[in-house]
Amino acid sequence: MPHKSRLLVPLLAAALVGACTGDPAPPASGDPDGTSMVIAVADEPADVNPLSGYAENGAAKLFDGLVEHEANLALRPALAVDLPEPSADGRSWTVRLRGEVTFADGTPFEAEDVVATYRAVLDPARKSPVRKRFSMLKDVTALNPSTVRFDLTAPYAPFPELLVLGIVSSESVATPEAVGTGPYRLQSWTREKRMVLTANASYWNDPPAIEKVTIEFIPDDDARAARLRDGKLDGAVLPPPLAAGFEDTDGMLVAYHSAADVRAVVLPTGDPVTGDPDLRLALNHAVDRESMVEDAVATKARVAYTPMPNVLAEFVDADATFEFDVTRALDALSAGGWLPGEAGVRTKNGVPARFTLHYPAGDSVSEALARAFAANARAVGVEVTPTPATSDLPGPSVVRFGDPFDPDPDLYPLVHSGSALGAYDNETVDEALETGRTATDPAQRATAYRKFQRSWVGAPGMVVLVAPNHTYVMRESWDGYQPVVDAAGADFTWGAWWNLEAWTPR
Known part of the structure; x- marks a missing residue:
């Protein structure tokens, strides 16, 4: 079966800036052969078990999925022989499995491992955080040792995308130490400090040329930049303003990735201030998103108005926007009963328009956005305290x-009724989201998602701000890097290092 047509999203190509003369500096590991690497990310996983939510985009390093993504986001077979085959009614998908594959402990990979993995996801007693992604999956069955069938409660067009989930051996699925078939093994993990991966010499595909990868977990942006300047890292994800400091550094690559990284201010529905629909609408018009792009994210971003990531171009409604209009924001507040009060803070029924806005400590982009949002809100009489x-x-x-x-x-x-963020409730949005997930016609799905966005701008559930690009700084000591569209986060399984097992020393 040929590769399924995918959303081909424009990538921001890597930016090779500055002189690159002479031999590259030796890796941070001190290994002159380049078979070791040290990288840093902000977020440490809670677990490295796919059933616990690890590497939900695939590229898990320790595990393989039935399928995996290519650089252009198309799917290709991994532990599967070919891409999943749907039934005529779209309610089941059949997958043929690759033979002669073994797990890291030497046990053979078979259909029972796939069944054990996915049934563990569905098991309510397991309480897997991945389970909500598979709400449409009814069961998985082994048709024979090399074929499995997934049965769904209803057609679900993007189901093959979910099959990047790492497969765990049936023998280890109920144990804390899950075993996978991936190109690397977990050698050690010092919590809140680092993780060390070593190459799986018996990997079914070509074993990695980079035999040892050390991942340091450094939440603070400035701290990662400092370690990179000191030669203690071979690569790190950095916000654009900090990455710009390496643009003239010999032997270093500054790379920009477009990303499905929507930054937004969640406004909980149950609160008398943040749950007020007129105040939400007013804040959406009060926000100067263009200035946020220029100042808070140093131009490496695009403005955003709805929760739909703008990298999914075929689903984006370009007209679903909020005009930056302070007068319109003030009119919305007045119409909603938010009247001028003491110290310029508006009130409604004796309740001041005031709230604390939290942002992740150490995340300089989110901090800058929180402060810019607070300044915009204050201009229309809403007092926001970033913390x-x-x-x-x-x-x-x-x-x-x-x-x-x-x-x-x-x-x-995220935004269906009773959603995780802010308990947003909108019947029209719900209907559009239901159509978007069950329709098998791409045009029908696109129409539904545009309807969702048009309804959103009339009654927003949060204030969507910008979509930052992701920026990486890497030592130019290896070949094989390919830019890819990033997910919201930037961990060591995706982003710049999504295909690390294919890199080779120069």
């Missing part, structure tokens, strides 16, 4: 989300 948070962000907060492959996996649980 860093080191754990789950409570109440009003700056969040990031987005799926670069399909709208449904992120949008449905």
